[in-house]
Amino acid sequence: MNNLFCLKIVYYMKTLDKVKKGKWCKITGIISVEDKAVFRLCEMGFVDGEKIKVQAISPAKKVMLLQVRGVVLSVRVDLLKNVQVQDV
Amino acid sequence: MCEVLLVGNPNAGKTTLFNSLAMADEHVGNWHGVTVETKEKVVKLCGKEVKIVDTPGIYSLNALSFEEEVSINTILKNKDKKIINICDQNTLKRSLYLTLCLLEQGCDVVVAINQTTKKIYNKVDLQKMSQLLSVDIVEINPQKQQGLKELCERLFLTKKRANLPYFDKKLSKTDLNLVKERYKFVDFLIDSATKQTEFVYGQSKIDKVLLNKYLAIPIFFVMMAVVFYLTFFLIGGNLSKLFTETLQVVVSPISEFLENKFYGSWVCDLFSVAVIGGFATVLSFLPQVVLLFFFLTVLEESGYMARVAFVFEDLLSKVGLSGKSIYTVLMGFGCSTSAIMTARTMDDKNAKIKTALLCPYMSCSAKIPIYTVIGSAFFGAKNLWCIMGLYLLGIVVAIVVCKIYDKTILKSDKQTFILEFPSYRSLSAKKVAKTLLKNAKHFVVKVGSVMVATNVIVWVLSSFSFSFRYVALGGESMLEWFGKILSPIFSPLGFDNWAIASALLAGVVAKEVVVSSIAMFNGIDVSATGLISQSLLLSSSVVHFSGKSAVLSFLVFCLLYVPCLSSIAMLREEVGKKWTLIAIAVQIFVAYAVSFVIYNISFAVEIFGFFAVFAVILSFFCIFCAIFVLKKRLKKRFCGKNCDNCGKCKR
Numbered sequence: 062m063n064n065l066f067c068l069k070i071v072y073y074m075k076t077l078d079k080v081k082k083g084k085w086c087k088i089t090g091i092i093s094v095e096d097k098a099v100f101r102l103c104e105m106g107f108v109d110g111e112k113i114k115v116q117a118i119s120p121a122k123k124v125m126l127l128q129v130r131g132v133v134l135s136v137r138v139d140l141l142k143n144v145q146v147q148d149v
Numbered sequence: 150m151c152e153v154l155l156v157g158n159p160n161a162g163k164t165t166l167f168n169s170l171a172m173a174d175e176h177v178g179n180w181h182g183v184t185v186e187t188k189e190k191v192v193k194l195c196g197k198e199v200k201i202v203d204t205p206g207i208y209s210l211n212a213l214s215f216e217e218e219v220s221i222n223t224i225l226k227n228k229d230k231k232i233i234n235i236c237d238q239n240t241l242k243r244s245l246y247l248t249l250c251l252l253e254q255g256c257d258v259v260v261a262i263n264q265t266t267k268k269i270y271n272k273v274d275l276q277k278m279s280q281l282l283s284v285d286i287v288e289i290n291p292q293k294q295q296g297l298k299e300l301c302e303r304l305f306l307t308k309k310r311a312n313l314p315y316f317d318k319k320l321s322k323t324d325l326n327l328v329k330e331r332y333k334f335v336d337f338l339i340d341s342a343t344k345q346t347e348f349v350y351g352q353s354k355i356d357k358v359l360l361n362k363y364l365a366i367p368i369f370f371v372m373m374a375v376v377f378y379l380t381f382f383l384i385g386g387n388l389s390k391l392f393t394e395t396l397q398v399v400v401s402p403i404s405e406f407l408e409n410k411f412y413g414s415w416v417c418d419l420f421s422v423a424v425i426g427g428f429a430t431v432l433s434f435l436p437q438v439v440l441l442f443f444f445l446t447v448l449e450e451s452g453y454m455a456r457v458a459f460v461f462e463d464l465l466s467k468v469g470l471s472g473k474s475i476y477t478v479l480m481g482f483g484c485s486t487s488a489i490m491t492a493r494t495m496d497d498k499n500a501k502i503k504t505a506l507l508c509p510y511m512s513c514s515a516k517i518p519i520y521t522v523i524g525s526a527f528f529g530a531k532n533l534w535c536i537m538g539l540y541l542l543g544i545v546v547a548i549v550v551c552k553i554y555d556k557t558i559l560k561s562d563k564q565t566f567i568l569e570f571p572s573y574r575s576l577s578a579k580k581v582a583k584t585l586l587k588n589a590k591h592f593v594v595k596v597g598s599v600m601v602a603t604n605v606i607v608w609v610l611s612s613f614s615f616s617f618r619y620v621a622l623g624g625e626s627m628l629e630w631f632g633k634i635l636s637p638i639f640s641p642l643g644f645d646n647w648a649i650a651s652a653l654l655a656g657v658v659a660k661e662v663v664v665s666s667i668a669m670f671n672g673i674d675v676s677a678t679g680l681i682s683q684s685l686l687l688s689s690s691v692v693h694f695s696g697k698s699a700v701l702s703f704l705v706f707c708l709l710y711v712p713c714l715s716s717i718a719m720l721r722e723e724v725g726k727k728w729t730l731i732a733i734a735v736q737i738f739v740a741y742a743v744s745f746v747i748y749n750i751s752f753a754v755e756i757f758g759f760f761a762v763f764a765v766i767l768s769f770f771c772i773f774c775a776i777f778v779l780k781k782r783l784k785k786r787f788c789g790k791n792c793d794n795c796g797k798c799k800r
Contacts, residue, residue: 094325097213098496098565103328104209105567106243111332116352120362121463124472124566130242133351133570135459137466140565 075148077141078125080115086146087112099143106130107144150191152200153304154227156220156251157235158244159206160571162263162291166235167203169291170194170301174587175203176487177580178449181569182206182473182494185216187223194301202227205493208243210250211323213565215501216493224256231304232258237265238273238288239350239572241343245335252284252311259303260286261296266572270348278342283312292577351570356456365460376444377537380437381521388436389521400429415612415619422672423608424601427665430681431518431596434661435589438514442588445483446581452571454479462566468548469555471495471564474504478544481511483588485716488513489723499561502724503551506732509712509720510547510739512540514592515660519707522664526682527700535701539708542743546709550739558731600665603658607666611651642706642741643699643748648692653706659713667692698755702748709740 080086088111094100106129107113116133117126126135155163159181168175171190176183188203204223205216212218224232234251236244241262251258260282262273279286285303289296315330339345359368379385404421411417448454454476462472473494480488485508492504512520520539524532555561611628613619620626632647635654639645648670656663664681670691671684684690694700711733712720720729753762 091325094323097211098567100211100323100325100328101208101213101565101567103325104211104246106246106332108329108332117356117360117459118362119459119463120365123466124459124462126360126459126570128349128352130240131345131349132240132243133349135455135462135472135566135568135570137462137564137566140567 074145077113077127077144077146078138080113080146080148082115082118085112085114085149087149088144089147090145092143092145094143096140096143098140102136102140102144105134112149113146150198150200151305152202152227152230154202154204154224154230154232155235156204156224156232156247157206158208158237158240158247159569161206161235161237161240161244162265163206163235164188164203166233166261166263166289166291167201169294169297171201174583176584178454181455181571182216182476182491183449185219185490185493187219195298195305197305199304207247209247210254213567214494214496219493224251225254228254228256230257232256233261233300233304234258235261235263235289237350238262238269238271239266239348241271241273242335242339242345245338246331248282248284249313249331249334252282252313253316257308258284258311259300260284261289261300262286264288264290264295270346272344274342274344278338281312281338281342283309285309351452351455351572353573355573359453359456360459365456369457369460373540374537376441377540378533380440380444381517381536382533385437385440388440389433392436393433396429396433400425418612419605419608422669423604426668427604427608427662428596428601430665430668431600431661432593434518434521435592437517437521438592439585439589441514441517442483443581443585445479446584447576448479450574450576450580452573455568455570458568459570464548466564466566468503468551469559469561469564470500470504470507470551471566473564473566473568474500474507477504477508478511478547481508481513482540483514485509485511485513485712486719489716489719492723496565497561499559500564502728503554503559503561505720505723506554506728506735507547507551509716509732509736510543510550510709512543512708513660515713516707518661518664520704522667522681523685523700524704526685527694527697535704539704542705543708546739546743550735595659596661599659600661603655603662604665604669607651607655607662608669611670639706641748642702642744643695643752644703646693649694649703652692653710656707657711657714659715660707663707696752696755698748698751701751702744705747706740706744709736709743711736711740 074089077086088107088109090109091099091103091107094103111129114128115125116128118124123138124135125138125141126133155167157163164175164177164184167173167188167190168177171192173188173190175188182205184203184205186205189200191198191200193199202223204220207217207220210221210224212221232251234248236248248258248260262275273288275286275288285306287296287300287303289300291297313334315334317327320327358364403425407417407421457479458472458475460472461475465472465474476494477488477491480491488508488511489505492501492508495501495504520532520536524535528535607628610631611626613627614625615627615630628651629647631654632651635650636645636647639650648667652663652666652670655666667685668681671681685692685694694703711717717729717733720732750762750766
């Protein structure tokens with residue numbers, strides 16, 4: 062039952078790839094850092110509490126342009142599925 | 150001897166500092182991953198001999214790509230050495246993270262805060278930050294030679310014990326909690342010792358247009374079309390004419406002198422045709438080559454390259470590459486040899502090999518003389534379209550070949566694409582002049598050494614028989630014999646001529662040799678592009694093309710066939726012997742196949758007209774599409790009565 066409840070929470074958590082262009086959000090957690098690339102994201106400033114702005118999305122919506130820690134980064138959407146956020 | 154490592158985030162200004170300290174001339178650019186290997190130079194700093202090592206940019210001590218691995222290994226092997234950690238003043242919130250990683254390893258670090266922009270957005274209280282971290286911190290501007298003396302002085306001070314209150318040695322370097330703690334400490338440092346503004350590094354209003362969903366790709370192609378138009382016609386063409394006339398004035402008296410002195414002798418032919426003629430012919434393209442490098446430098450220095458990578462990521466990810474590969478592609482327009490090295494920025498081994506293998510398909514600057522001389526002879530003013538078509542064809546063929554590699558022998562995982570946007574930067578005239586001078590020098594040296602040597606060999610082979618009797622260009626020469634054996638192979642491509650086959654063979658050494666060989670075979674002894682073009686149209690020409698379709702086929706073959714010797718050597722170094730041999734074999738096959746198709750289509754257009762051929766191709770395309778759709782539907786239909794979306798039909 063507990064597991065089911067947790068799964069439900071994870072399911073309803075918003076991830077960074079779902080944030081719309083021009084919106085700000087705040088990182089609430091990282092789902093998994095097993096992937097080296099996700100860990101790299103953390104090392105580039107994607108840590109809990111960090112505010113992020115989605116600046117642009119590529120024509121085929123596979124890459125996002127994000128403003129984080131005073132710099133602009135372009136990151137593939139697949140990776141951003143591992144970053145949980147909440148709207149600001 | 151003391152050793153100093155230059156370490157920092159990508160695009161922080163490490164190579165600029167290296168150039169300033171070591172009086173070097175290494176390539177720099179406003180883009181992530183320009184430096185892909187370590188570079189060393191011994192210099193005297195503050196009266197002491199120091200070995201300075203420039204390393205590729207890193208974000209942390211966990212590698213994600215090959216060039217990062219090189220850098221991290223160098224740092225970890227040289228922990229006891231001095232490190233200058235270069236931090237961009239505009240990105241301190243992120244770049245201090247690497248400083249902490251280095252200090253945790255016990256490295257002897259001096260932090261150099263680099264002012265990369267004219268306006269200072271983030272003011273740093275150096276003394277306070279130095280106290281908080283217990284590390285020497287210096288503000289520098291390598292371009293203006295500011296702060297370098299102070300930096301050198303600090304280098305030779307005794308090592309301080311860094312103050313890292315958050316650091317727990319028990320935590321592994323891949324622990325997420327450690328990352329959070331580091332950033333907390335970075336925030337503390339920033340809040341206590343800097344005055345931050347709202348400035349966002351890499352953000353610009355122009356990007357609203359340049360990265361627009363609908364406009365981004367058309368803008369890029371229009372920009373490239375303008376670059377080619379200016380390079381080959383409006384500016385480059387006229388400059389080349391002017392340069393040729395000047396060359397003629399210089400070369401003609403030498404040629405006349407040789408003729409008077411050694412009339413009728415093979416010595417006269419050797420010098421006037423092979424050495425002076427060949428050298429001057431290719432040298433006349435110097436303005437166009439330099440102009441192309443100028444535009445590539447503008448693209449690279451301005452910061453637009455990262456935006457192009459963002460725009461093309463979607464397309465390139467479909468062939469198992471990353472948007473970062475676009476840098477390799479664009480550099481390939483300049484010189485394939487140096488472009489191959491940039492493939493190191495890829496994360497995955499297979500992606501690195503694929504990126505390296507696609508470089509030789511690009512129209513490098515060495516192919517400019519071929520397109521200009523042969524294209525202008527047969528296509529006249531329409532040659533601009535022909536050249537643009539060749540550039541585009543190179544890209545399309547490279548993408549198709551990459552896709553085939555990706556589906557067969559070089560399957561790669563999805564590339565991680567994390568790329569920092571640099572700020573747009575205005576160009577420094579001094580920097581541009583330096584880059585152009587360097588490229589011009591490289592071109593002249595290459596033409597003067599490799600080309601002249603190859604020309605002499607080609608001339609000897611084409612002027613002497615096997616019994617070493619002088620036969621003066623043609624008639625039973627060794628090269629004619631070789632060429633006649635080879636030429637039937639090119640018969641299906643429309644150019645079964647021994648001279649063309651020989652020129653292609655010589656072109657393996659360097660692509661420019663194709664044109665100088667053609668000039669030599671046609672007996673052009675003084676530099677004049679126009680003369681070579683005119684000589685190709687004469688019925689008495691040794692180098693004979695049967696028609697426009699044969700010319701087109703020849704140009705396509707030149708674009709796609711084996712890379713030059715220096716590219717082959719670089720490929721061997723980067724991807725190994727096996728993949729180099731595969732690349733050569735695949736390129737010959739692709740060049741032959743594409744040339745064959747182009748020749749037959751253009752031949753059909755010459756006979757039946759454009760619309761008839763277009764209609765036939767369109768109908769074949771429609772039939773192919775119909776079969777494809779039908780096959781998919783049938784597969785779905787016979788899969789089961791009720792579709793459960795298992796996805797089998799899509800495979």
